[in-house]
Amino acid sequence: MIDDLDLGFDEPERGEKGRHRRGFRKGKGKSGGGRGKTFLALLMALLLLGTIGGGAFYGFDRIQNYFVTPDYDGSGAGEITVEIKNGALLADMADALVAADVVKSQKAFIEAAEANSRSKNIQPGTYKLRKQMSGANAVTAMLDLKNKIVNGLTIPEGRTSFNIYKLLSEKTKIPVKNFQAAAKDPEALGVPEWWFKRDDGKKVVKSIEGFLFPDTYEIPPKSTAESILKLMVNRFLSVSGEMKFADRVQEERKVSPYEALIVASLAQAEAGNKDDLGKVARVAYNRVYGEFPCNCLEMDVTVNYWLEATGKPTKTSAEMNQSELLDTTSPYSRKLRGMIPTPINNPGKQALEGAMDPPSGKWLYFVAIDKQGHSAFAETYEEQKRNEAKAKEAGVI
Structure with a gap:
């Protein structure tokens, strides 16, 4: 085949020698043989080049696909x-x-x-x-x-779990009982087991209260009560983790994270102004762990939590009767020695910060003194009485 190709392409340049060879073959009686071979050689050359070219194109296409990002064209x-x-x-x-x-x-x-x-x-x-x-x-x-x-829903700071279930039910049409059932096992919703350890010797009550972080949530379609509560717990863990809340309260406050979470909820409920969250937290620490006669909280908000938990309407301090204020049978009694069993609401980030890093002070008492919610803080009961007089003059109490 190489000879044929050589003849086909070189013959015009061979001069006399080429013509002599062609004439010699013709003399052998093979008329037109040189021309036929030339045509065959041309045909085979074209086929060969086509094969090489096709292979090269296929290889290029494969390489191009490797380097070019597979992508659709247009807006779909x-x-x-x-x-x-x-x-x-x-x-x-x-x-x-x-x-x-x-x-x-x-x-x-x-x-x-x-x-x-x-x-x-x-x-x-x-x-x-x-x-x-x-x-x-x-x-x-x-x-x-x-x-x-x-499909957003804002959960305000300081709402109890009972109130949150109602808000979620109104938004999602999922029955309240579904949220109540899902909340029975906080660890299944993502709360780590170590959160329910206490340093004060009190019995541990595993409650979802305190772990449903107040925020605005996008509720995905087809959500369940369990998936929504998990979303809120995960948000709490993210925020408290970024703050290093658990580590800092153990190192600096010398209390368990759960007890500090309870204090944050108390501050969220009692402080009428965000500026006072840390000071209220300090009062709670001082009363329970400091030199306070009963080492009890004596906060009306704990009474209200028990009322709500037992399906009764909540009240203002002025509306509460003596049996409610002095009740010693309730696990959330004002006179209960030591820290109450669980948080009483779901505190926001600023309340957590207040419980984690409260200002220094020996305050044991506080009272609201203006209509903006600011409180006056006192170390002694005598000083507290003077602050209460100021509050009365301002028409606050």
Whole structure:
């Protein structure tokens, strides 16, 4: 074949020698043999070049696919909802979008997000998107709040678990009893077992109270009572963990984290102003662990918690009768020696900070002295009586 190819391509340049050879063959009686071989050689050369070219194209296509990001083209079609969970990284978001066939590849979304400086504003939640979108279009769609399914609910600071169940039920239409049932096992909802250890020798009562962190939550579609409470517990653990709440109260306050959480709830309930959260916490510590005659709290808010827990209406201090104020049978009695069994509400971050790092002071008493909720604090009962007189003059009590 090499000879044939050589003849086919070199013959015009051979001069006389080439013509002599051609004439010699012709003399052998093989008319037209040289021309036929030339045609065959040309045909085979073209086939060979085609094969080489086809292989090269196939290889190039494979290499190109390796380096080029698989991506859909355009804004997609149809409609689908995708949930982006709390704490999701770009890779986690990409996985959720690929699974829903919103984007073609994880790489397509990540590259588009990294190219868009606003992508850091993509929030957890549920989004209404289209199928088979380009990575860039998916990022743009998730930054448009019109595509986010908003089912938000704000839990105010200082609400009891009983009140929170009602708020959640009104928003989600999930029965209150479902939340009550889910709350019976706080550890199943994510509260670590070590949170229920106390240093004061009191019996441990495992309650969800205190762990349902007040915040605004996006309630995902098809949520259950259990999944919602888990969401709130996880938020509490994140916030308290960032604060190093447990470590600091043990090292600096010399009390268990659970006892400090109870103090935070007391401060949240008693302080009429955020400026006083730390001071109220200090009073609680001083009364229970300091030089206070009964080492009891003597706070009306604990009475109200017991009323609510037993299905009775809560009251103002002025409305409470002597039997309620002096009741010693209640586990939340004002006269109970030591710290009460559980938190009495779900405190916010500032109340936690107040219990973790209260200002120094020997205060044992306090009373609201203005209509903005500010309190005056006293070390002695005589000083407290003078502050109460000021409060009366201001029309507060």
